[in-house]
Amino acid sequence: MRLNEYRVMWVMVLFDLPTETKQDRKNYTEFRKKMMKDGFTMFQFSAYMRHCPSHENAEVHIKRLKKNLPPRGHVGILRITDKQFGMMQIFYGKEEKEKPPIPQQLELF
Numbered sequence: 439m440r441l442n443e444y445r446v447m448w449v450m451v452l453f454d455l456p457t458e459t460k461q462d463r464k465n466y467t468e469f470r471k472k473m474m475k476d477g478f479t480m481f482q483f484s485a486y487m488r489h490c491p492s493h494e495n496a497e498v499h500i501k502r503l504k505k506n507l508p509p510r511g512h513v514g515i516l517r518i519t520d521k522q523f524g525m526m527q528i529f530y531g532k533e534e535k536e537k538p539p540i541p542q543q544l545e546l547f
Contacts, residue, residue, distance in 0.1 A: 446520035447496040450487045451478060451503060455511035465508035472506045493517075 451473060456462045470486075476499060478486040490496040496517050507513055528535045 443521040443524065444519050445492055447490045447493055448487055448518050448520065448523045449478075449490055449496050449499055449503075450481070450485060450516040450518065452485050452514040452516065453511060454484060455508055455513075462510065465510070469506060469508045473503065476502055489520075 453469070455466045455469065457466055473486050476488070478488045478499075481487045488499055490499060500515055500517070503513075503515060
């Protein structure tokens, strides 16, 4: 199936993790590092996102996230289409900013 803006997905991870104890901070750091190792980039301080070429690929990364969930805190995982992501408006103060560039995908035959 050809890539299109309805099939290509973005996985967004929103989290609020405790940092009161040394163990909490360690869990927070490990969770963040594992997300970044899996290709997620920071969108905001507690919001990371990853571009996925398909629904199936997004599922692989979501399963990996679930496996690495810390023992405490709140984590939300949101999957949106490239079309929906493209309609997002981003502001810094009152100035609208450009969206991050969409990663280029290769199509293999």
